[in-house]
Amino acid sequence: MDYYQLKEEIIQYSKEIGIDKIGFASASVFDELKQRLTVQQGLGYQSGFEESDLEKRSNPDLLLPKARSIISIALAYPSKMKAAPKSTKADRRGIFCRASWGQDYHVVLRDRLSKLESYIKEKVPEVKIKSMVDTGELSDRAVAQRAGIGWSGKNCAIITPEFGSYVYLGEIITNLPLLPDKPLEDQCGSCNKCVDVCPTGALVQGGQLDSSKCIAFLTQTKGFLPEQYRAKLGNRLYGCDTCQTVCPENKGKDFHFHEEMEPDPEIAKPKLKPLLTMSNREFKEKFGHVSGSWRGKKPIQRNAIIALAHFKDTTAIPDLIKLLHTDPRPVIRGTAGWAIGKIGELEASDELQKAFANELDHDAKLEIEKGIELLERR
Structure with missing residues (x-):
């Protein structure tokens, strides 16, 4: 041979x-x-x-x-x-990496x-x-x-x-003895942009990542997102591209070689409010073919709630109140309660108090309490 x-x-x-x-x-x-x-x-x-x-x-x-x-x-x-x-103000959108x-x-x-x-x-x-x-x-x-x-x-x-x-x-x-190619020399040099701008400081130093702080990882978790990272999330629904977009080696790089990789704008950058009430079936039909769906809809919905709080979207309050009272998942109820307080809609105070009184899950109750405290500060 x-x-x-x-x-x-x-x-x-x-x-x-x-x-x-x-x-x-x-x-x-x-x-x-x-x-x-x-x-x-x-x-x-x-x-x-x-x-x-x-x-x-x-x-x-x-x-x-x-x-x-x-x-x-x-x-x-x-x-x-x-x-x-x-x-837009009427229809805020999230983003998949x-x-x-x-x-x-x-x-x-x-x-x-x-x-x-x-x-x-x-x-x-x-x-x-x-x-x-x-x-x-x-x-x-x-x-x-x-x-x-x-x-x-x-x-x-x-x-x-x-x-x-x-x-x-x-x-x-x-098991074939194919001739190996030579590795390339590191060309990052003294550039440190990715480390300097990482939103959560997850890039501890060049080439070393603390995954527990990385937004790309955090968007895929299923529990309550630690509060210190919520403001950093912005409108991200899945993943984070910051350390790539700031890289000088990526400047002007944009390739459209593969039709199956082309994004559907309504899927890659979807409206946030419809995500809140989407059924499992609807989620799979719309997002099931993209890699960001692998953890199911719960992390995406939780992130959508945080994104609406980031935008202070008062038009989302009715949907958030509904989640607060009726969603079977403590993470969604609690995050909705926190988001209502973050948005600062004072008229929702009674709804938060009712939800707090009726909530049986300890962690969800704490998040609703945070929402109440945020409103009281206003």
């Missing part, structure tokens, strides 16, 4: 199926990554969404015995929305990886392969960095020279 020729053929085929960048890395243990993850774990900086077994995250051989190489792929996604709707525009990127990348797998199996029928996207054990970023896709930026994203950090990543572990 001419593995040099095979690599060239894989590269050529990847272009034909819409893979924007491809790189090759050895499947040796990611020792530096393991050390870094051990520190992160010790500091309590992990989100809890990732694989907890650090050996699996850093040793490809545990995932595919006798692994020899890893193929890393990147697909560029849009950074600008065409015909983005405006938020760019990584949740268009079809769920897991589906898109798995399609490309599946095609690439089939191609390699045609060439080498006895090949052993394991593919993964984001939710797999390996760190996509560590693989992409080793494979020369890009360098790991201070914002903890892979930054490519061609597409900035607006790329989705996936990889294929194989």
Whole structure:
């Protein structure tokens, strides 16, 4: 087998199926990554969404015995929305981060990886392969960095020279001895913009993230959002792009190569009030195909309530009062009570007092009490 020729053929085929960048890395243990993850774990900086077994995250051989190489792929996604709707006083809007525009990127990348797998199996029928996207054990970023896709930026994203950090990543572990590519040199230099402007200080320092403070993580939690982060949330419903939008390497980067990644403006930037009364079925029908729906509607609705408080949207008070009295979920009732107080509609004081008297959930009662206190201050 001419593995040099095979690599060239894989590269050529990847272009034909819409893979924007491809790189090759050895499947040796990611020792530096393991050390870094051990520190992160010790500091309590992990989100809890990732694989907890650090050996699996850093040793490809545990995932595919006798692994020899890893193929890393990147697909560029849009950074600008065409015909983005405006938020008005009558209809305030929220926003999903760019990584949740268009079809769920897991589906898109798995399609490309599946095609690439089939191609390699045609060439080498006895090949052993394991593919993964984001939710797999390996760190996509560590693989992409080793494979020369890009360098790991201070914002903890892979930054490519061609597409900035607006790329989705996936990889294929194989037992084929494919020639590895050279990693790129770090090009962040003295720039520290992402660290300086992170809304919650989650970027502790360049390349180190405290996930528990990261807005992208916080928008996906299901409980009460800690009060110190609510003002920072703004109108974000899912994810956060701040550390990407301020990056000089992303200036002018906007690619529309893949139709399935194009955002529907009414989904990527939806009206907030309709979200409050949306049924599970309606939510799945409208948002089920985007990556930001994976945690269900509760976090999105909670974030929508906080966004309405951010806008001080008095037109949302009737909907919030209804949630306060009738929603079966304590997190939604309590957040609605807090939001009513934050908006400052004094006429709603009686409704808050009634809800406080009837509330049985301890945490929801505390949030409603906060709403009452906010009104009393006014």
